[in-house]
Amino acid sequence: MRGLPDLAGALVLTLLSGPAWSAGNPERGRQLADRWCASCHLVGPEQREASADVPSFASVARRDDLSEALLAAFLTNPHPPMPNMSLTRQEIADVLAYIRGLR
Numbered sequence: 001m002r003g004l005p006d007l008a009g010a011l012v013l014t015l016l017s018g019p020a021w022s023a024g025n026p027e028r029g030r031q032l033a034d035r036w037c038a039s040c041h042l043v044g045p046e047q048r049e050a051s052a053d054v055p056s057f058a059s060v061a062r063r064d065d066l067s068e069a070l071l072a073a074f075l076t077n078p079h080p081p082m083p084n085m086s087l088t089r090q091e092i093a094d095v096l097a098y099i100r101g102l103r
């Protein structure tokens with residue numbers, strides 16, 4: 001995926017040094033994923049249908065090249081075809097805590 005490393009460079013420091021950054025809550029993350037992500041991504045093992053060609057969250061969780069900082073940067077400012085969902089930092093932390101748990 002092109003664009004991700006540049007984005008990360010710009011955003012990672014801001015994200016990681018912000019005082020509002022706190023530990024994610026995986027249960028809230030699951031609810032957010034069901035609401036905002038499940039129309040395109042397979043967000044959990046029991047979901048049967050999602051869009052073709054969109055990575056499942058389980059496969060995202062297993063990718064070693066996608067660090068949490070990169071994912072946070074990506075979700076802060078996603079690019080098409082993903083819509084910009086304007087997630088708050090806390091929501092991003094929650095979703096990432098959930099995805100981490102799928103590993």
Ligand code: HEC
Binds near residue numbers: 039071074
């Ligand atoms: C309208 C459809 C759509 C929705 C809704 C959506 N995504 Fe995506 N997402 C995509 C597509 C398509 C890609 C693949 C983009 C690419 O490969 O360039 C993607 C890629 C990603 C990736 C990067 C995977 C990689 O290979 O680098 C992550 C992480 C991700 N989405 C998380 C989320 C999260 C979290 C949500 C909900 C908050 C969400 N997406 C909602 C369509 C969507």
